[in-house]
Amino acid sequence: MKKTCRRYMTEDISRFVDNELSQDRYYELAKHLHRCPDCSRLVDQYKTLSIKFNEHADHKNLKIDTAALKQNFVHATQSSQKRLSGNIYLKLASIAAILMISLFWFQGGIFRSTGPSAIVTSVDTEFSSVMIIETQKKRHTIIWFSET
Amino acid sequence: MNKIEATTDNINEQDLVERLKKGQEWSFNVLVNRYQGRLLKIAYGITLDREESLEIVQDVFISAFKNIQTFRQDAGLATWLRKITINHCLNWKRKWKRRFKWHHDPIESENDKNLFKESKKDNDPETLYREKQFEKNLMMAVKKLPEKIRLVFVLNAFEGLSYEEIAKTLNIKKGTVSSRLYSARKNLINSLGIKD
Numbered sequence: 001m002k003k004t005c006r007r008y009m010t011e012d013i014s015r016f017v018d019n020e021l022s023q024d025r026y027y028e029l030a031k032h033l034h035r036c037p038d039c040s041r042l043v044d045q046y047k048t049l050s051i052k053f054n055e056h057a058d059h060k061n062l063k064i065d066t067a068a069l070k071q072n073f074v075h076a077t078q079s080s081q082k083r084l085s086g087n088i089y090l091k092l093a094s095i096a097a098i099l100m101i102s103l104f105w106f107q108g109g110i111f112r113s114t115g116p117s118a119i120v121t122s123v124d125t126e127f128s129s130v131m132i133i134e135t136q137k138k139r140h141t142i143i144w145f146s147e148t
Numbered sequence: 149m150n151k152i153e154a155t156t157d158n159i160n161e162q163d164l165v166e167r168l169k170k171g172q173e174w175s176f177n178v179l180v181n182r183y184q185g186r187l188l189k190i191a192y193g194i195t196l197d198r199e200e201s202l203e204i205v206q207d208v209f210i211s212a213f214k215n216i217q218t219f220r221q222d223a224g225l226a227t228w229l230r231k232i233t234i235n236h237c238l239n240w241k242r243k244w245k246r247r248f249k250w251h252h253d254p255i256e257s258e259n260d261k262n263l264f265k266e267s268k269k270d271n272d273p274e275t276l277y278r279e280k281q282f283e284k285n286l287m288m289a290v291k292k293l294p295e296k297i298r299l300v301f302v303l304n305a306f307e308g309l310s311y312e313e314i315a316k317t318l319n320i321k322k323g324t325v326s327s328r329l330y331s332a333r334k335n336l337i338n339s340l341g342i343k344d
Contacts, residue, residue, distance in 0.1 A: 014330040018304065020311050045342060046333050050305040053193070053290060056283050057306065060198055062188035064180060069206050073176060076210045 005038050013039060017046045161225050168216045180209055183226065187233045193302035194237040196291055204236045231317060234299065241295065289339035293332055300325055301332035
């Protein structure tokens with residue numbers, strides 16, 4: 001890091017310009033500036049850089065085109081409304097689907113066991129019983145066995 | 149229009165945010181009137197492009213309006229808008245960097261040493277010319293600053309933020325802010341051919 005004079009680093013001068021030194025050090029350097037033309041010149045240079053940069057931006061007369069912004073604003077609000085209304089339909093559809101599934105569930109609509117269509121045959125002995133059953137739709141055969 | 153002008157000064161930030169959250173169009177106008185100057189300067193300082201900064205800040209306002217529900221008010225509205233502006237500007241720069249290399253205008257070999265010595269009240273043509281030339285060279289020097297360093301310099305010069313505020317805005321350490329600002333000043337002075 002460079003030194004402006006024997007006492008202060010140039011980064012100290014930078015911090016001084018921004019009022020970021022501790023209070024003691026700030027006043028110490030402020031006093032020093034009266035005696036040291038090098039440090040004093042550097043303070044001026046650093047300040048000038050910010051002032052001139054600021055002035056340059058101010059001279060640009062930056063101002064938003066309100067007509068264009070209004071158009072963008074209307075477009076943005078319309079699209080957000082569309083998105084919002086789209087979301088409402090999606091939510092309603094989801095609720096309806098949940099209700100339908102719940103209704104079927106409680107009434108046993110979807111997962112209700114279909115039950116046997118008929119007992120094909122049954123055999124009873126002293127020690128066990130065997131029953132051959134057939135399901136309603138897919139006609140699967142179930143063999144039921146029970147020891148007595 | 150009168151209604152907007154009348155309320156721009158009177159409405160407090162809390163009220164403004166609530167109205168924005170309700171989607172009131174005039175509150176959007178208040179927001180734009182109140183903050184456009186500051187945000188345009190930041191955007192210009194980062195992009196150094198007048199037209200782009202105008203476009204970016206328009207997008208910032210639309211984006212802020214769309215996302216106002218996410219604004220938690222733990223920091224001020226200006227801080228929130230400043231962050232959005234910085235992000236938009238950096239995204240813009242990254243997009244352009246991918247397309248072509250960032251501007252490389254050579255700095256003219258004008259000697260700006262005298263400007264610091266000139267009296268500001270001096271309005272003779274030579275001084276005015278020198279000042280204009282200095283401003284031109286300064287902007288070229290600013291353009292040459294690395295993005296991270298320029299960003300800190302912009303926030304310090306335009307917004308007058310403390311090191312702590314800059315550190316919070318950019319998620320960096322306070323010491324880093326100090327060294328980047330020093331680096332910005334040193335680079336600018338070197339580029340302008342002034343002995344520090």
